[in-house]
Amino acid sequence: MSNKKERDITTEQKILEVATEVFQQKGYAGARMQDIADKAQINRAMLHYYYRNKEKLFEGIFQNAFQKLIPSMNEVFDADLPLFDKIRQVVNNYITLVFQNRNLPLFVLHELQQNPEKFVSNFFVHHTRPNPAKLIQQIQEEIKAGNIRPIMPQHLVMNMMSLCIFPFVSQPVFQQVFQIGDAQYEQFLESRKTEVAEFIIESIKVK
Numbered sequence: 001m002s003n004k005k006e007r008d009i010t011t012e013q014k015i016l017e018v019a020t021e022v023f024q025q026k027g028y029a030g031a032r033m034q035d036i037a038d039k040a041q042i043n044r045a046m047l048h049y050y051y052r053n054k055e056k057l058f059e060g061i062f063q064n065a066f067q068k069l070i071p072s073m074n075e076v077f078d079a080d081l082p083l084f085d086k087i088r089q090v091v092n093n094y095i096t097l098v099f100q101n102r103n104l105p106l107f108v109l110h111e112l113q114q115n116p117e118k119f120v121s122n123f124f125v126h127h128t129r130p131n132p133a134k135l136i137q138q139i140q141e142e143i144k145a146g147n148i149r150p151i152m153p154q155h156l157v158m159n160m161m162s163l164c165i166f167p168f169v170s171q172p173v174f175q176q177v178f179q180i181g182d183a184q185y186e187q188f189l190e191s192r193k194t195e196v197a198e199f200i201i202e203s204i205k206v207k
Contacts, residue, residue, distance in 0.1 A: 011042070011046070011050070012050050012060075014040055015036070015040050015042070015047065015050055015051070015057070015060075016060055016061055016064050018036055018039045018040040019031075019036045019040075019057050019058075019060075019061055020061050020065075020100075020101060021039070022035050022036050022039060023058065023061065023102075023103045024101075024102045024103065027103065028054075028058060028103055028106070028107065031054065033047060033048070033053075033054055033057070036057070058103070058107055061101065061103075061104075062101075062104060062107055062108075065097060065100070065101040065104060068097070069093070069094070069097045070129070070130055072093055073090065073093060073094070073130055074130065074131050076089045076090050076093060077090070077130075077131060077132050077133075077134050077135045078131075078134050083138055083139065083142050083147075083148070084201050086135065086138070087160065087197050087200055087201055088197040088201075090135075090160060091160060091163075091164055091192075091193060091196045091197040091200070092193045092197070094160075094161065094164045094165075095164050095189070095192055095193050095196070096193070098164065098165060098168050099189065099190075102168065105165050105168050105169045106169060109169070132157050135153070135157065136153040136154070136157070139151070139153040139156055140153060146206060147206065148204040148205060148206060149204055149205070149206055151204055156200070156204065159200060159203075160196070160200055163192075163196045163199065163200070164192065164196055167188070167189060167192060168189065171185060
């Protein structure tokens with residue numbers, strides 16, 4: 001029984017890793033279950049045993065990624081770090097995760113539009129819930145101490161998340177606007193790890 005369970009976990013993890021690659025290469029619409037089965041070296045019946053359709057498979061990818069992101073984000077939120085270092089680390093972790101799961105932002109937007117209540121109930125369960133409470137308290141303390149300008153902490157958190165994710169969601173548009181290819185845009189996205197953090201920090205520093 002234990003060996004079968006271990007095989008199931010290994011097979012499911014392999015499916016998720018392969019499916020992530022296929023979704024990144026072909027996008028959600030272009031990805032086919034048969035492509036994923038072939039790349040994972042399993043038959044389609046086995047793929048459907050684990051994930052009965054493409055939507056469920058993508059949900060599995062999202063949950064897998066989300067469950068890696070949230071504990072690491074909460075660890076940073078709760079860390080005993082200066083605020084500016086914490087901002088840099090949050091931005092770096094968030095952009096790194098999206099880099100590894102490029103279709104996640106569009107999937108989130110689609111799910112929020114289609115069925116927001118289901119999305120929240122599925123993915124914001126207690127053990128994976130983002131908890132920026134300590135970060136928010138730290139921001140409030142820094143404002144009170146006169147170290148940063150007055151700002152609603154929730155705005156600061158939302159600004160960080162928005163500045164990180166929007167260039168991924170709008171990549172085709174920005175590539176046309178800037179007239180740059182895929183390789184250059186990849187470098188641009190990588191540079192966001194520093195640019196976003198420093199932009200946020202400069203925006204709240206007391207001059």
